[in-house]
Amino acid sequence: MVWSFLRRCCAPIPQRGVIAVMVMTGLAVQYLHRLAFNLAITVIAFQQEVSQNSTDEICSPPEVTEGHLQEQLKAEFSWDVNDQANLLGAFFVGYCISQIPGGILGDIFGPKNVLGYGVLLSGICSILTPISARIHVNALIAVRVLMGIAQGPVFPALSSFNARWALPHERAFLSAFMSSGVVVGAISSNAITGLLLDSLDQWENVFYIYAVLTVLWFVVWYLLAHDSVDTHPFITEKERTKIGDALNVELDVTNVKVPYCKIATSVRVWAMTVGNLGNDWVFYIIVTLLPQYLSYVLHFDVKANGLINSLPYIAMVSVSLSTSKLAEFIVKRGYMSKTIQCKVYLFFANIVPCLCLIFASYAGCDKVVAVAMFVVGFGCLGTVYSSVRVCHVDMAPNFAGTLMAIMNGVGSVAGIFTPQLFAIFITDQTVASWRMGFFSSTAIVLFTSAFFWIFGTSELQSWNSAPKTAHSLVAAEGEEGEDK
Secondary structure, three states: OHHHHHHHHHOOOOHHHHHHHHHHHHHHHHHHHHHHHHHHHHHHEOOOOOOOOOOOOOOOOOOOOHHHHHHHHOOOEOOOHHHHHHHHHHHHHHHHHHHHHHHHHHHHHOHHHHHHHHHHHHHHHHHHHHHHHHHOHHHHHHHHHHHHHHHOOHHHHHHHHHHHHOOHHHHHHHHHHHHHHHHHHHHHHHHHHHHHHHHOOOOOHHHHHHHHHHHHHHHHHHHHOOOOOOOOOOOOHHHHHHHHHHHOOOOOOOOOOOOHHHHHOOHHHHHHHHHHHHHHHHHHHHHHHHHHHHHHHOOOOHHHHHHHHHHHHHHHHHHHHHHHHHHHHHHHOOOOOHHHHHHHHHHHHHHHHHHHHHHHHHOOOOHHHHHHHHHHHHHHHHHHHHOHHHHHHHHOHHHHHHHHHHHHHHHHHHHHHHHHHHHHHOOOOOHHHHHHHHHHHHHHHHHHHHHHHHHOOOOOOHHHOOOOOHHHHHHHHHHHHHHO
């Protein structure tokens, strides 16, 4: 009955578009869970006091208002800078652990279950966040690790969907569109979380609201999302044939033999992975630590903090979607090869944001200039979705999920160590101490980017050839019989 209704109402709609929308919204929901805590910690943790003997540049706090007093009353936990670094980095420990297993499972069993249950488990972790925080800081760290494990396979699943559903000439755009769920979720999480933390008496209600939203998404996901055109119950034959002919390859979702040795020894794979590590390093500085910089250094209240944190993501999605179309135009017209285009885009995705972070620190207490630099820098990060974030699909579409798992798994190491690196420099909340962290990070990102510029590629790799499936063999035998 349900399938009959969906066939009547939804079959005329291109199902690869439906899949893209569902993946995008799934990423948005999981980012609600991931980022809510990054903003909440600036409210629920008592702020570190700046040393009165410091000679570094210190921004004067605003006049105390009733809103500031209410915000200070919500502070509940005495977590020092190291506790906060551990809490912010804990998510990425789990995220790193589950990347490769999640990617392999997605390639073997299909990405639908991997992505769907990963987002659902994130919702459960949101419910556990306030409970564990009041038990012990280590209990909360464990929950953050579990949330990371749940979300680790999500991006590899996105790559599997892109490889299984996107027409070759649409891959860059669909990759950018599906990945824009990160930005949609980040904008929503920062803006809504800030408003809710400001307006609700109980901070934990934010996490419960997001959990309910996750359940609603999960129901729709299981009705509309499907692993491939072969398993889709109501796709039109026209679209099924169009996608199948364009891809010119049948993916075996039950018995894929992943060429682990060739992947592990491929300098092209490692170039892509290292280049992405640099991008993730900058990304996690802004995602994880920007709320603290705005709160502790520039002294924005939580509502303004959330809204301002949303601005860089708006810039990022705008740049991502517009530059993806430009990338397709450049390559299609032959102005650049796909490999050169990816390398040029990585300069804007990695180096320009680092420069903007440094410029923001030299803006000192000028809030307008500092925020403008954060917005411009984070906007440039959007070019990565037409660079290293799509190279793996071009290099080996049959193993896109596995490659994305490797790339994202290594990249998540940045999420673990960026808070730890900044904790070394931030002995007190001064502009100069943060600037040292920005300079150190720029050196790391420059090295990783250079590695990709030298060794990276977007060319199809010889080890991409997948074994023939039972379905393929039967089809081949049928064709031979017809020829006879």
